Amino acid sequence: MPAKKNTSRTILIGLDGVPYGAIKNLTETGIMKNLGQIIEEGVFRQMASSIPEISSIAWSSIITGKNPGEHGIYGFIDLHPGTYRMFFPNFSTLKASPFWATDNGTSVIINVPSTYPARELNGVLIAGFVALNLHKAVYPAELVPKLMDMGYQVDVDSGKAHQSMDLFLKDLDRTLKSRIKAYRYLWDTQDWHTFMLVFTGTDRLFHFLWNAYEDPSHKYHEAVLNHFRQIDEVIGEIHSKMNDDDHLLLLSDHGFEALNLEINLNYCLKENGFLTIQEGKEDNFTHIGPTTTAFALDPSRIYVNLEGKYPEGSVKPQDKGRVIDDLISLFQSLEADGQKVVKAIHRGQEIYHGPYIDQAPDLVLLANKGLNLRANIKAKQLIDKGIFTGKHSQEDAFLVVKGRENSDIAPEAPTVSDIVDIKDKLDLRRR
Amino acid sequence: MRAIIKDMAKTKDKDGTIIIVSGLPRSGTSLMMQMLEAGGLPVVTDNIRKADDDNPRGYYEFEKVKKIQKDSSWLKDCHGKAFKMVSELLYHLPDNDTYKVIFMKREMKEILASQGVMLQRLGREGSKVGDQKMAGKFAKHLQHIESWLATQSNITVLYLTYNDIIQEPLIYAQSVNRFLGGWLHEDGMAQVVESSLYRKGREPTIQRKDYADDDEEEVKKQLEDLGYL
Secondary structure, three states: OOOOOOOOOEEEEEEOOOOHHHHHHHHHOOOOHHHHHHHHOOEEEEEEOOOOOOHHHHHHHHHHOOOHHHHOOOOOOEEOOOOOOEEOOOOOOOOOOOHHHHOOOOEEEEEEOOOOOOOOOOEEEEEOOOOOOHHHHEEOOOHHHHHHHOOOOOOOOHHHHHOOHHHHHHHHHHHHHHHHHHHHHHHHHOOOOEEEEEEOHHHHHHHHHHHHHHOOOOOOHHHHHHHHHHHHHHHHHHHHHOOOOOEEEEEOOOEEEEOOEEEEHHHHHHHOOOOOEOOOOOOOHHHEOOOOOEEEEOOOEEEEOEEEOEOOOOEOHHHHHHHHHHHHHHHHHOEEOOEEOEEEEEEHHHHOOOOOHHHOOOEEEEEOOOEEEEOOOOOOOOEEOOOOOEEEEOOOEEEEEOOHHHOOOOOOOOEHHHHHHHHHHHHHHHO | OHHHEOOOOOOOOOOOOEEEEEEOOOOOHHHHHHHHHHHOOOEOOOOOOOOOOOOOOOOOOOHHHHHOOOOOHHHHHOEOOEEEEEHHHHHHOOOOOOEEEEEEEOOHHHHHHHHHHHHHHOOOOOOOOOHHHHHHHHHHHHHHHHHHHHOOOOEEEEEEEHHHHHHOHHHHHHHHHHHOOOOOOHHHHHHHHHHHHOOOOOOOOOOOOOOOHHHHHHHHHHHHHOOOO
């Protein structure tokens, strides 16, 4: 490994799914005192996530500076164009270049979601969720044995939370500790210009234990806070190791809030005659029936079953507008337990732009507080209440930029697509 | 709602609808014709244009198609069969029949490169118009024909991309089969693509973009554990 010689660098630290409000709370109460100090002397903004507020989309926007119409990632799942066959978009599907592909310097990239399988770069990359095989998740491959020695785990096994919360927390801790080891090793041994480290355990924790975070009397409240204390120690450690002319950004990809009810959009579409499944067939996307006019993909993307676009597209292009109007009426009036479900309805053509707009959903729904929109095509009822106590929120990701002198660089109301621009401006300022 | 759903009489095209494979030249229309033939669909071709290095399995052309403006009487023998027609000629389809069009698309730079190679091999000069102008002309044509197709009540279209088919032959064989009524031999259709990729000197240039098949279940599980799907 080369000796460290660069002195003017950029560090990005990601806290997946941590909302602006939680950062405010955790820093003000001293749980994250190191981050609190950086905020006090720097810029702290509420940041808008992607639409919809899903990590695969948001991180793809963060690392490319592009919207889904340009980078081609619209969710964790998608359909092959021209088919009803589901696939899982990954780093190979990403159509825009991540910032490290065009930067002149060397990059160390650790655990950015949706960067699997790892691609060659000038530096090191350890892919994040969903990364199945460490050998395919790491570039260069020579690093794999070292990571295995450290017991490196790409992600906590969230399946454990469905068995035992204690098991889950133990695995979460093990994952975090292995990530810290990897960061320390690469920080010291690589001669880098950009260092990006993302903590994803925060998102997993909030999915299952948002209630514990909010409730001081909850059995796992301290466990949640301890996770943040450990991350804050790393932030403090990194801060103390920085050179005077290094830049530091901390950010999340989306926010989080309490989850009360889950709303099954495809059930709603079935009940209202928009979605049918072929008779006698299992409920899945490949069995969408020929009279279907619309269906949903996770979490809240609505697609018109358009002729030309799908093998059994039933809606003529000239009728698409009328179907969309019908869908908007349906969702505007949709209620669950007496509460309006949908807060906002966005048309894909209005919020996305770029060469991959033809793959965009026709509508994207944003839910009212406490309601989580899902597109489980097998759902047998409109409303579910599962194990999850937290859900993503769109408007309250956060951004911190070290140094008040950089306040002109961070927009007053940034979005996840602004990060590359902010980083580029910081790089220019350094020169 | 029901009023705007077009007639969904999904009769097997084996007996009825005329099937057309269309697109710009060198957009993968011959490959689609091979797939349909391998799937068991009768194809209409006169074999006047012989196979060559550019299309080693043949062009699947039918000379009469090119004269459709003057004579379309041959169409009566094409029910339940497939033929190839460049997109420019779709405008001349008589409106007293119904058609299913598989419209092939391909990345423009690949279309232009493939046309260039073919012209060179034939010893012909390429267009005097530059690639950029040609790409603009093609794009304008595609925009126009797609708008026009959208308004034709007797034509049903499925747009597919050559590059996607190369990556996932079976998935697209299934999609085409579904579009045409569901009686074609999907494995045979997919095999045509696989073998065309590995024919002499033509290694596949595009990597599969998915997780490996055996990984997909694990990805699905991890997403389900977090409440997705």
